[in-house]
Amino acid sequence: MKMHLWSEFIAVIKKEVVPALGCTEPISVALAAAIAAQKLSGKVQKIAVCVSPNLMKNGMGVGVPGTGMVGLPIAAAVGAIAGDPTAGLEVLKRITPKDVIQAKALLNCDSVSVNVADVSYTLYAKVTVSSGIDFITVTIADSHTQVLSIEENGVSTYIAPQFCSKKPQSYDPFKDIVVKDLYDFAVNIPISYISFIEQAQTLNEALSIEGLTENYGLQVGMTFQRNIERGLLSHGLLTDVIMHTSAAADARMDGAMKTAMSNSGSGNQGITATVPVVVAAAYLGVGKDKTLRALVFSHLVAIYIKSQQHKLSALCGASTAAMGAAAAITFLLGGNYQQISHSLSSMIADIAGIICDGAKPSCALKVSSAAGAAVKAALLALDGMHASGDDGIVTNDVDQSIQNLCALVNGSMMQTDVQILDIMINK
Structure with missing residues (x-):
């Protein structure tokens, strides 16, 4: 028996078996929107979403928890309005009916756009949240909660360490x-x-x-x-x-x-x-x-x-x-x-x-x-x-x-x- 690997098996289970509220692809968009909105000074006025084709595939027709709607636009909107940026895949766990009404108002005003991006990542979501004056862009890639970068008014304020240099060989x-x-x-x-x-x-x-x-x-x-x-x-x-x-x-x-x-x-x-x-x-x-x-x-x-x-x-x-x-x-x-x-x-x-x-x-x-x-x-x-x-x-x-x-x-x-x-x- 390879008992020396047992701790590694436990670690990988704890990493891959985690709580998630809602389908994880639209939830990754909601999380990016929530992180961006947290850094925005002022009220959310517009949201622009770009996703990989595969993320679009898994986000088009699935229900978004607590909203009574399907798709990436409502996920982005409610994430920006009331998502918890620290909650990972449970980003929408605290939304209320009032939050959903505000999110739907953004959709009704055509203030949320979703497009497919030509990117190398299979799992990719780039969300830009704007107040009309300031704009924040958060990109999640490779896994549903991994923030690749953050830009504030066009200035890069965060790049994930593993993408700053050659990625080391992981165990x-x-x-x-x-x-x-x-x-x-x-x-x-x-x-x-x-x-x-x-x-x-x-x-x-x-x-x-x-x-x-x-x-x-x-x-x-x-x-x-x-x-x-x-x-x-x-x-x-x-x-x-x-x-x-x-x-x-x-x-x-x-x-x-x-x-x-x-x-x-x-x-x-x-x-x-x-x-x-x-x-x-x-x-x-x-x-x-x-x-x-x-x-x-x-x-x-x-x-x-x-x-x-x-x-x-x-x-x-x-x-x-x-x-x-x-x-x-x-x-x-x-x-x-x-x-x-x-x-x-x-x-x-x-x-x-x-x-x-x-x-x-x-x-x-x-x-x-x-x-x-x-x-x-x-x-x-x-x-x-x-x-x-x-x-x-x-x-x-x-x-x-x-x-x-x-x-x-x-x-x-x-x-x-x-x-x-x-x-x-x-x-």
Whole structure:
């Protein structure tokens, strides 16, 4: 066991599994606007936003918490009016109905513009807030909360240190790591070291309950619930996993004012890595300690796979997160490491082709498909069935299968992403 890396695994989980209120792409715009507005002397009069094509893709149709609206203009406006510049991905947690009215007034006056920028960053948001006299520009790039630069009345007042000179080679905790190392960590780490992951359960379960009690989005979770009541479906592991997981996505993607625990910069990925595992643990009557181990395993596998892919790629992130859930559910069902690796192989064979065509309420459909696939892969693995090296991009080595998936995402699916963006922007 590579115990010397355990502290690094914990650090990467704490970095990548964080609370986020709302879809993280429009939230990054809201955060840039909030930081800029804080430095502005005078009332916000105009807001100009420039974003990368991929950020536009994930910001066009998704609900912005507390506003009842979708899109980047309202995110920028309410962020500038009332966003908390110190709250990171929870920048909108303190907005009020009065703030939303003021933000909508800016939109009604055509005082907010959003354009697509030709930049090298996949994740990029540049927001300029003006009072009519002064103007402040804040640029966020590379990650949802990383401020690249700040300009005040055209004068640069801040440049992120890592961009001032040649960026040093960062330490990669996953270098020379295989899935077995992640498994060894999850089953052997002292529980006290990973108790923090319980917050993921608390936050994402609350979102699920919200989605099952209020009318959000496509109501995928509520549809399952209604059809159980009608007798067309019945409670069971598969049904309950799909119902609860999709309900959380319903609520989040339609702007519920409840924080998700994200994974790799995505609330839906955090939901998909969390809720199926929590539901399976409750269904099986598993104790708290094993549930926490399963949650850490799920989130770490999801991070491990996602870290090998380009940011905001053409592959739906929920499918990557569900691979972590499949591994964790297999573990909860008593599966050994070989069976866990088999469940991951089946997931790659099953849902590798789910595209990301932006953040929007119908993402709950993809979340439900990914969550259901995780249960299916786990059950197959326990019965000794799995996709083998004769099946497409899958090999008989799970880590090589993951590398093949990521090569597909980082290679030919780059053109898929271009085509998706072209279709969406020209609709």
